[in-house]
Amino acid sequence: MTHLQESLLIAVRDGAVDPPTEALARAHLATCPSCAGDLAALEKRGSDVAAALETLDGFFDAASARASVRVRVARAAADAVGSLALEADGRLASGKLSVRSVSRRFRARWIRAAGAVLFLAAASAAAALPGSPLRRWAGDLIEGVTPGPAAVERPSPAAASPEETTGVRIGVSEGPLQVLLRGVPADGEVEVRWVSGTEAAVFGPLGSRFTSARGRIEAILTPGRVRVELPRSVVPTSLVVDGRIYLSRTPEGLTVPGPAIREDESGIVFRGGDR
Amino acid sequence: MGSHHDDHVEFDTTFDEIYPALVRYCHRLTGDRDVAEDAAQEAMVRLFTHEVEGPIPALRAWAFKTATHLVRDRYRVEENRRRLLQVHPVHPGQGEGPERRVERRESEERARAALAELAPRDREMLLMRYEGFSYREIADAVDVAATSVGTLLARAERRFQEVFTGVERTA
Numbered sequence: 403m404t405h406l407q408e409s410l411l412i413a414v415r416d417g418a419v420d421p422p423t424e425a426l427a428r429a430h431l432a433t434c435p436s437c438a439g440d441l442a443a444l445e446k447r448g449s450d451v452a453a454a455l456e457t458l459d460g461f462f463d464a465a466s467a468r469a470s471v472r473v474r475v476a477r478a479a480a481d482a483v484g485s486l487a488l489e490a491d492g493r494l495a496s497g498k499l500s501v502r503s504v505s506r507r508f509r510a511r512w513i514r515a516a517g518a519v520l521f522l523a524a525a526s527a528a529a530a531l532p533g534s535p536l537r538r539w540a541g542d543l544i545e546g547v548t549p550g551p552a553a554v555e556r557p558s559p560a561a562a563s564p565e566e567t568t569g570v571r572i573g574v575s576e577g578p579l580q581v582l583l584r585g586v587p588a589d590g591e592v593e594v595r596w597v598s599g600t601e602a603a604v605f606g607p608l609g610s611r612f613t614s615a616r617g618r619i620e621a622i623l624t625p626g627r628v629r630v631e632l633p634r635s636v637v638p639t640s641l642v643v644d645g646r647i648y649l650s651r652t653p654e655g656l657t658v659p660g661p662a663i664r665e666d667e668s669g670i671v672f673r674g675g676d677r
Numbered sequence: 678m679g680s681h682h683d684d685h686v687e688f689d690t691t692f693d694e695i696y697p698a699l700v701r702y703c704h705r706l707t708g709d710r711d712v713a714e715d716a717a718q719e720a721m722v723r724l725f726t727h728e729v730e731g732p733i734p735a736l737r738a739w740a741f742k743t744a745t746h747l748v749r750d751r752y753r754v755e756e757n758r759r760r761l762l763q764v765h766p767v768h769p770g771q772g773e774g775p776e777r778r779v780e781r782r783e784s785e786e787r788a789r790a791a792l793a794e795l796a797p798r799d800r801e802m803l804l805m806r807y808e809g810f811s812y813r814e815i816a817d818a819v820d821v822a823a824t825s826v827g828t829l830l831a832r833a834e835r836r837f838q839e840v841f842t843g844v845e846r847t848a
């Protein structure tokens with residue numbers, strides 16, 4: 403009688419053989435004390451090896467690893483979006499990144515889930531293309547971001563001209579919406595525009611930092627022009643600049659306690675903080 | 678809006694289902710905490726930024742395969758063995774102090790030495806097996822025929838046990 407080889411016995415032990423082979427092996431094992439003994443020894447060896455390997459294990463902090471991975475995924479997304487914006491603006495001549503290739507590489511749902519805080523290099527360039535798939539895709543990507551434990555900060559691109567802006571855009575289908583700005587100088591201006599649709603956005607000079615969560619954008623701005631886009635249809639909406647309520651829109655109407663310079667149908671321009 | 682919440686939960690649960698075992702595997706594989714965390718986190722970043730689709734077990738297998746290759750690329754065979762032995766030098770019978778601690782420490786050193794004794798691919802296969810992967814998944818991760826996994830695993834496990842228990846045979 404041919405005995406079972408160790409390689410087959412170990413596969414039987416590990417449940418790694420197909421059913422017909424297993425049936426044959428079991429039939430043999432039932433009648434062969436030698437092979438049955440070998441299998442028992444392999445089972446013992448398996449638990450000994452498992453125990454030996456466990457002595458190597460230490461504690462690893464999964465929560466901080468998760469936060470770190472989240473930030474890196476968000477950064478990868480920000481890089482992709484930044485590249486797209488630059489490309490749209492004609493600054494990236496290579497044309498290697500297309501909307502399609504980037505959206506293939508980066509699944510929007512993972513990136514949203516990662517709490518991506520996106521810094522759109524040359525976002526104004528992208529935003530200037532209202533009908534483009536780029537803008538639509540970027541909007542999709544950022545919609546509904548939730549913050550990770552660690553906010554992402556990205557240094558501004560080195561070769562930036564003062565004209566360039568950076569920003570963040572979120573989707574808000576219903577209120578409340580809160581926009582909090584910090585670092586607006588007294589001689590600076592904050593331009594608020596009422597927009598149709600369900601997206602809110604803040605744009606500021608390069609070097610500004612943004613975080614966003616559902617229904618909330620926070621920006622720490624470097625000196626320069628600031629533009630805020632607020633959807634007309636979303637209430638309640640509030641804009642707070644350096645701790646002061648500048649405007650609030652509720653179902654009852656709009657109140658503007660902030661230092662408005664101009665106001666018309668399309669929006670309001672404010673002075674910066676009095677500090 | 679609900680879907681965003683689901684996405685968020687999905688990121689966390691996916692991470693939590695894969696990472697703890699992955700970093701443990703990388704640590705067993707390399708004997709180095711920093712390298713283990715680097716490789717495991719890099720594999721997770723790639724999982725989330727590449728288009729990897731499928732149920733958790735498939736994502737898990739993908740992450741282990743990726744981490745295995747990352748570790749392989751970073752450490753060439755001889756360098757790895759030398760380093761493993763340096764990090765955990767084997768001094769049988771050394772040390773006094775609380776009996777159990779010494780026992781565990783010795784056991785850890787012998788396990789480390791036994792792993793270092795294996796060829797890299799055998800080590801990967803053995804460790805993946807003890808993370809519960811199927812022979813097919815192991816075969817795919819280390820690029821061998823599925824039909825030879827049993828033979829290779831049997832050999833790796835036997836060798837590990839020989840060195841670990843100190844029952845050496847002439848190889």
Ligand SMILES: [Zn+2]
Nearest residue numbers: 405406434437
């Ligand atoms: Zn037999």
